[in-house]
Amino acid sequence: MKKTLALVAHDHKKPELIHWATEHKLELEKHALVATGTTGGLLHKALNLPITCFKSGPLGGDQQIGALIAEGRLDCLVFFWDPLNPAPHDPDVKALLRLCSVWNLPVACNTATADMLITSPLFFEGTYKRDIPNI
Numbered sequence: 001m002k003k004t005l006a007l008v009a010h011d012h013k014k015p016e017l018i019h020w021a022t023e024h025k026l027e028l029e030k031h032a033l034v035a036t037g038t039t040g041g042l043l044h045k046a047l048n049l050p051i052t053c054f055k056s057g058p059l060g061g062d063q064q065i066g067a068l069i070a071e072g073r074l075d076c077l078v079f080f081w082d083p084l085n086p087a088p089h090d091p092d093v094k095a096l097l098r099l100c101s102v103w104n105l106p107v108a109c110n111t112a113t114a115d116m117l118i119t120s121p122l123f124f125e126g127t128y129k130r131d132i133p134n135i
């Protein structure tokens with residue numbers, strides 16, 4: 001079942017996300033992909049797959065992805081945020097992760113979780129119906 005996935009990584013984590021996405025290209029190409037600006041550009045170069053690129057994270061890209069979540073238009077977020085370096089837009093990062101909890105959206109913040117998510121038949125075969133809060 002085709003899903004919409006968002007892929008985002010902070011600068012020090014971009015190589016890790018590109019490596020992960022390359023490993024899982026065969027699965028990723030079945031889905032619609034969106035990303036923040038710089039991440040999306042690099043992923044497009046590495047994977048040669050269509051990716052809808054929003055603004056760069058510090059310029060509002062995280063919030064654009066947050067808007068997709070609030071509108072019920074995103075199925076999953078892979079967000080390799082950097083736990084070792086502060087970002088100027090940390091409030092936006094926190095807001096994006098917060099919305100994942102508010103809307104019970106599957107979110108992977110490291111490769112181990114992303115591996116489990118992308119290989120989960122529960123999620124990708126469409127048998128799993130996630131509860132969405134009735135807000």
Ligand SMILES: O=C(CO)COP(=O)(O)O
Pocket residue numbers: 008009010011035036037038039040055056057058061062093
């Ligand atoms: O800052 C980001 C996420 O918080 C990512 O933005 P870029 O993909 O534009 O680097």
